[in-house]
Amino acid sequence: MVEVRLLGAVDVVVDGRVVDVGSPRQRHVLAALVAEPGRPVLPEVVVERVWGERPGGRVPPSLHTYISQLRRVLAPVGVTITRAGGGYLCPVDPSVVDTHRFADLVAQARVADDDVEAVGLRERALDLWRGEPLSGLDTPWANQWRTRLWGERTAAELDHIDGLLRVGRHGEVLPVLAAQVEDRPLDERLAGQYLTALYRSGRQADALARYQVVRERLAEDLGADPGPELQALYHRILTADSTLTEPAAGPSPAPHRPAPVPRQLPSAPPHFVGRSGELAGLNTAFAEVAEGGGSVVISALAGAGGIGKTWLALHWAHGVVDRFPDGQLFVDLRGFSPDSLPLDPAVAVRGFLDALDVDPARIPTDPQAQTALYRSLVADKRMLIVLDNAATTDQVIPLLPGSPTCTVVVTSRRRLTSLVSRHGAHHLHLEPLVGHEARALLTERAGADRVAAEPDAVADLLAYCRGFPLALSLIGGRAHTEPHLPLARIVAELRESGLEALDDDEPTGSLPTVLSWSCRALTPEQRQAFSLIGVAPGPDLGLPAAVSLIGHPPAHTRRLLRALVEASLLDRDPHDRYSMHDLVRAYAATTADDLAGDVREEALRRVVGFYTHTAHAAERLLEPHRHPIHLDPPAPGTLAHPLPDMSAALAWFDAEHLHLLAAQQTATTHAWHDTVWHLAWTLGTFHTRQGHRHDRLAMWQAALDACAHLSDPATHTLVHRCLGRSYLDLGRHTEAIEHLHRALALAEHDRAAQAHAHLTLAHAWERRGDDRQALEHSIHALRLVRGLDRPVWEADALNQVGWFAARLGDYDTARAHCQAALALHRRHPDPGGEATALDSLAYIAHHTDDHHQAIAYYRQALILARGLRNTNRTANTLDHLGHPHAALGHHDHAREVWREALELYRGQGRHDDAVRVQRQLDALDDLAAAARGSIA
Structure with missing residues (x-):
């Protein structure tokens, strides 16, 4: 039998034997997967749970290593980890995981037939604890879950003591209670248990004295008297109430069940599948019965129309119907009915009274009195009440019983937040099926x-x-x-x-039609926001973009978004991004056609302007030495997102990359031609550094199409040059050179544009294998930029002349030019240019047999490239660094950097580079094999 233990150190136990599942971090990865058995966990969620970081789209390679090692270790004992739903799935039965087994045993105890059985079940549950849950994992997720588990244990311990007192085992719990009341002197429930145990042990005076201690501590620390329950217990002890005498051990008498028992549940859905995670959530909520005298157990299922809320509620209810021997009540509250208003809760209460077989003559006329009668009738009964399709919390509250023995399940298209905050409901939001x-x-x-x-x-x-x-x-x-x-x-x-x-x-x-019912409940402002989100560019929406799209200040926009989330028409993730299911969004887009006047186009102008102007500011942070472009002022109501530094700019580009691509498509559709090429330009540095070569080409191709409608020759020159560079980086040399020569011809009177065209042509000829031609273009570019008073451009040209001189074997000339470039880049801080110059100097050192110096240069370049998060340059430098290592016989170091370069090349889709590096690795392996053979 396999057990996964989380209530202490994370362990896997097979037939009583602990299996070594690796390092603490690897164990915590397993814990993150089995926390929700049967549900895929996205890689970024695993990272947040185990590393405590939000990866921002980047998942550390070590996660894949841990997953692979867990698969290898766990496969022999029958535990698998697979890919599903975009994440990792560990499909173990919940009963295998001690946290879930604990919750299940506690739930069974709460519905046990008698106190003796309940005591035994709780003892088994508490015996599962071996120490601090998820021991050693200190992340927000782990700490939150650990706090909840401790709370569940405390509640189970208190319930267990109640059970022990009911079956006459007060002598057994007395020393335990004596220790606990010292640790928790203000816990009135615990104090009441201690007083009861003392009294039943023949220590009436001690019980009365202890009450005075509790009363004084409450007055001193909280300025309050003991609650009515503890006061009542004190008076019963004081008067030696006979009902406090020791109960007879053994099963409690079966409760009286009036007939008839209501069985109002509709039939179970015939085609129900999946939802194992949600069913487990319902079971967990059911297990978390409030403490004695507390609220009923409520689980509020929320989700869009058609997501399957009622099916899930009914499927679960039929599966646990035997736990509610006193009956089940059901009502459709018609919160989003197409042909009627939401059901008056007073009508629902009257229906419940009829189901409970109340004589009509006994039913009072006052609605509040009817509610009071209903609550009296279900008090202390184990009943299930299903309130389906609720519109608001106010519609639900009159239907809530006051007895902790009842369970209520509420379904709604709204999240019913106040039901959670005011009545302790367990919120369960339904996502689409995996x-x-x-x-x-x-x-x-x-x-x-x-x-x-x-x-x-x-x-x-x-x-x-x-x-x-x-x-x-x-x-x-x-x-x-x-x-x-x-x-x-x-x-x-x-x-x-x-x-x-x-x-x-x-x-x-x-x-x-179902979705239209949800929209009927929205205000006009909320409906307009819903429609506009349906046509917004990109897969989701951050709050800053939403502000420009909707055209309201941030606080008001957030309220509108919150209303749509509450209506289950919009989802909000932990990173404050908002998205719609594709079908909900398709419906929203159809409603956008009905917006008045130019509302839709003006909103799209604002949000596209938001992306364009914010991206322009981000680009200036990434590459401040790049020749700027001029943007027209944004449309009224557009609010660009402020970015304080390069790190913030990179993070914003990572988060909004798909939206920027979509924004350009929107601009193309609406013939906003300047915006089309502006967006291509703003993403230039980000695309280059991150290796998004195909996206860069697509954006500049769209820019070229837009240029057909523009007359500015400088724009045509820039677009042809950037398009040529995009073709070049994809190995399409003929098209690259064609566009670059076109750019050069258009730049006849623009010295800077000519210089940049020559620099890019140099790279094109390098790819064609003609370093001599490349050097000539680089020299021409250097002559042009020297009269422009742009030292960073001059440094770029100096380095390029030095690079091609080195490629042709003229290392002295090369070294002089690259050292001059490095000095300029450091004098006018440009870490990207500095990394390139260091890479060139390392190449020169390596080819002049100064391999140690080459390694030193490459490492400096690597630090700069990583600091800029320039994965394209990082991959190249790692590739280059392996050669001096190999020349010195440092084969392990060479293998290490080449493997990392290989992974980056593959991730960037650079197939030819990946094949070349793989050949380099194979050659190292051949050398190692030959060495082993010669020794043998």
Whole structure:
């Protein structure tokens, strides 16, 4: 039997034997995966849980190493780790993990048939604890989970003591309570347990004295008297109340169950699949019964219309129906009904009274009195109350019982935040189904044979629905009712008609209709924001971009976004970014067509202006020596995002890269021609440093198309030069040289533009293998820039002359030019140029047999490149660094840097460079094998 232990040090135990699963960090990676058994965990989530960092799109390579090692160690004991849903999945049963087993045992104890059984279950639960949970892991996630687990343990211990007192084991708990009350002198529940144990042990005087101690501490520390329950217990002890005498050990008598027992649950959904994580969340919420006299257990399921809230609630409810022997109540509150207002809670209460078989003559006329009667009838009963489709918290509150023995499940398209904050509800937000769950639902509805027969069409359908249950059910239902209709035909209709293909004559089965009901509850401002987000460029939206898109100040914009999140029409992630499910967004986009006047176009101008102006400021931080471009003032209402330094600029580019690409597409669609090439320019340095070569080419191709509508020759010159460089970096030399010569011709009267064209042509001829031609272009560029008073440009040209001189074997000339370049770059701080000059000097040192000096130069260049997060330059320098290491016989060092360069080249899609480095590594391996053979 396999056990994963988290209640202490993280361990894996097989048949009582601890398995060595590696270093503490590796164990913590495992803990991050099994915290939610059966659910994929995204790599960046693992990093945040284990490293305590938000990776910002970058996942440390060591994570992949840890995953590989865990797979190797755990596979022999039957534990697997696979890729699923974009993350890592460790599909162990929750019962294998001690944290989940603890919660399950505590939950079983709360619904046990008698106190003796409950005591035994809680003892088993508490015995699972071996120390501090997740020992050694100090991250915000771990600390938050650890705090919750300690709270669950404390509650279980208090419940356990109550149970022990009920079965007459007060002598056993007395010393335990004596120690605990010293540690928690203000805990009134604990004090009451201690007083009871003292009294039942024949120590009435000690119990009364202890009460006075508690009363004085409460008055001194909190300025308060003991609560009514503790005061009542004191008076019972004082008067030697006979009901406080020792209870008889053994099972408690079965509770009286009035007949008839209400069984109002609708039938279980017939095609339910997946949702193992959400079901586990419901079970956990059910296990967290409030302390005696506290609130009912409430689990509030929130999510967009069609996401499967009611199905999940009913499926779970039918699975645990035996735990509610006193009955189940159900009501559809019609919070988003197409044909009626939300149900008055007073009407729902009256329906519950009827279900509880109350004589109509006994039902009072006052609604508040009816609610009080309802709560009295369900008090101390183990009942399940399902409140489906709630509109607001106010609609729910009158239906909440006051007994801690009841469980309430609420579903709503809104998040019902105040239900969580004011009534201790456990919030559970439903996401779309993950990949295998979505396929299972489609298979269940359409049939396994149909799904197996058309794998390509099935893949397209799953991609379109993106895990949205209602969409999958609609498609599957149509396939079921039309068995001869090819699934490929449904795919074609979806591509042609979009969301309309998921319409249906039955309103509750039409996705557009269901989503429209959610929008009806929005204010006009909220509906407009919803529509605009549907057409905003990019996959999601940060708050600064949303401010410009929606056209309101930040605080007001945040309130609008929060309302959409509450309505489950918008999702907010921990990084304060907002996104919609693809189908919700498709519906939002259709509503944007109905906006008045030019609202839509003005909003898009503002948000595209936001991306353009912020990107321009970020580019100036990355490369302050680059010749600037002039932007027109942004549209009114546009608010650019301030960026304080280079690190902030890089982080912003990382987060908004896809949105900048989409912003250029929006500008192209609307024929905002200047914006099209401005966006290509603003991303130039970021694309070069991060190796986004294909994106850079696509943006400059769009810029060239936009130039056909512009007359400024300087713009044409710049676009042709940048497009030529983009072609060059992808190895398309003929097209590169064609555009570069075009740029040179257009720059006839622009000395700076000519110089930059010559510098880029030098690289083009280098790629063609003609270093002599490259040197001539570099010399020409140097002559041009020397009269421009631009020292950094001059340094670039000096280094390039030195580089090609070195390539041609003239190392003295090369060294003089590169040293002059290095001095200029350091005098006019330009770390990127400095790294390039150091790389050139290292090359010269290596080829003049000064390998140690070469290594020193390369390492300095590497530090600068990494500091700039220039992964393109980092890969090149690592590649170069391996050669002097190999020349000195430092094969392990050479292998190390070449392997890192290989990984970077592959990540950047630089296939030819990756193949070359792999050959270098193979040659090292051949040398090592030959050496071993000669020794043998």
